[in-house]
Amino acid sequence: MKLSELYKGDRQTLAFEIFPPKPEVPLDTLFESIEGFKALSPDYISVTYGAGGSQRGRTVEIASKLKNQYAIEAMCHLTCVGHSLEEIDQMLMTMKRENISNILALRGDPPVDQPDFDFSKGVFRYANELIAHIKKTGDFCIAAAAYLEGHVDSKQLREDRKRLKEKVDAGVDVLVTQLFFDNRLYFDFIEHCERLAIKCPVIPGIMPIFNARIKNMTARSGCSIPAKLVVMIDKYQDNPDDLRKAGEEYAGRQIRELLDGGAPGVHLYTMNKLTSTIEILKVAGLKK
Numbered sequence: 515m516k517l518s519e520l521y522k523g524d525r526q527t528l529a530f531e532i533f534p535p536k537p538e539v540p541l542d543t544l545f546e547s548i549e550g551f552k553a554l555s556p557d558y559i560s561v562t563y564g565a566g567g568s569q570r571g572r573t574v575e576i577a578s579k580l581k582n583q584y585a586i587e588a589m590c591h592l593t594c595v596g597h598s599l600e601e602i603d604q605m606l607m608t609m610k611r612e613n614i615s616n617i618l619a620l621r622g623d624p625p626v627d628q629p630d631f632d633f634s635k636g637v638f639r640y641a642n643e644l645i646a647h648i649k650k651t652g653d654f655c656i657a658a659a660a661y662l663e664g665h666v667d668s669k670q671l672r673e674d675r676k677r678l679k680e681k682v683d684a685g686v687d688v689l690v691t692q693l694f695f696d697n698r699l700y701f702d703f704i705e706h707c708e709r710l711a712i713k714c715p716v717i718p719g720i721m722p723i724f725n726a727r728i729k730n731m732t733a734r735s736g737c738s739i740p741a742k743l744v745v746m747i748d749k750y751q752d753n754p755d756d757l758r759k760a761g762e763e764y765a766g767r768q769i770r771e772l773l774d775g776g777a778p779g780v781h782l783y784t785m786n787k788l789t790s791t792i793e794i795l796k797v798a799g800l801k802k
């Protein structure tokens with residue numbers, strides 16, 4: 515089922531994001547927890563795409579198994595950075611063959627060892643070009659990334675929002691947000707979208723705090739951490755179990771507030787952690 519169909523209804527959706535394990539780790543390791551994720555009744559599971567295309571085959575393999583063996587709707591992430599047109603088209607053909615209807619189309623980040631990477635040398639420089647290509651190539655539902663505080667490369671928020679509008683107009687059906695910890699950012703963003711005539715659903719992406727490394731992650735991606743959360747992380751920095759529990763509680767409350775405020779659903783970055791996902795959904799009132 516295409517996500518665009520799913521979001522036509524009023525029901526608020528639940529989506530999980532998972533990532534492929536490292537190449538040396540067998541896929542069965544991931545699938546050991548998939549029945550557990552399925553029991554939580556997600557509307558779909560999205561599978562990330564390895565930076566620079568590493569493990570790219572695994573993304574489709576996992577999504578295909580979710581859809582065709584486990585009967586869970588799936589979305590494949592796809593980044594265009596470092597790919598030729600032939601590689602992108604090959605990937606789209608494989609997705610079609612495997613019955614995948616949903617793609618989260620992204621530009622991707624520069625390879626970690628090449629901070630001065632030149633995006634202009636690639637076949638698609640920005641996500642909107644990839645989106646336009648997917649749109650004319652195949653019958654997919656297309657999702658894209660949205661940044662509530664602006665993308666980290668962007669010098670001006672206004673410019674970033676203008677680019678977002680161009681991206682949506684290239685053929686986006688659903689937006690999924692980058693992580694954030696203050697729900698006011700999401701609700702403000704929705705108002706901005708209305709002003710920009712962005713009409714597709716905007717699904718809040720929720721990243722639970724599992725450990726103190728979240729500070730590095732947010733610094734890299736240009737996301738702010740509210741002061742009360744910094745205090746929480748510092749309070750439990752020597753006690754990883756308590757920090758994880760506090761992080762689960764925070765994420766669960768954040769989700770509940772977003773749903774009560776009218777968000778069309780949530781996209782939970784599970785980091786493949788089933789037990790924490792269950793705890794978060796309990797706090798959010800999405801699991802007994």
Ligand SMILES: Cc1cc2nc3c(=O)[nH]c(=O)nc-3n(C[C@H](O)[C@H](O)[C@H](O)COP(=O)(O)OP(=O)(O)OC[C@H]3O[C@@H](n4cnc5c(N)ncnc54)[C@H](O)[C@@H]3O)c2cc1C
Nearest residue numbers: 562563565591620621622640641659665667668674677692
């Ligand atoms: C929900 C979500 C899931 C993600 N999943 C993955 C994943 O699976 N694998 C992965 O590697 N990465 C993933 N990412 C990270 C993403 O690849 C990076 O954030 C990347 O740097 C930007 O990708 P984008 O598609 O948002 O880029 P774009 O929309 O192309 O934007 C990138 C930058 O270019 C600017 N820009 C856009 N168009 C133009 C233009 N025409 N002219 C000038 N500037 C322009 C934008 O303002 C922005 O600053 C994900 C991010 C999110 C939010």
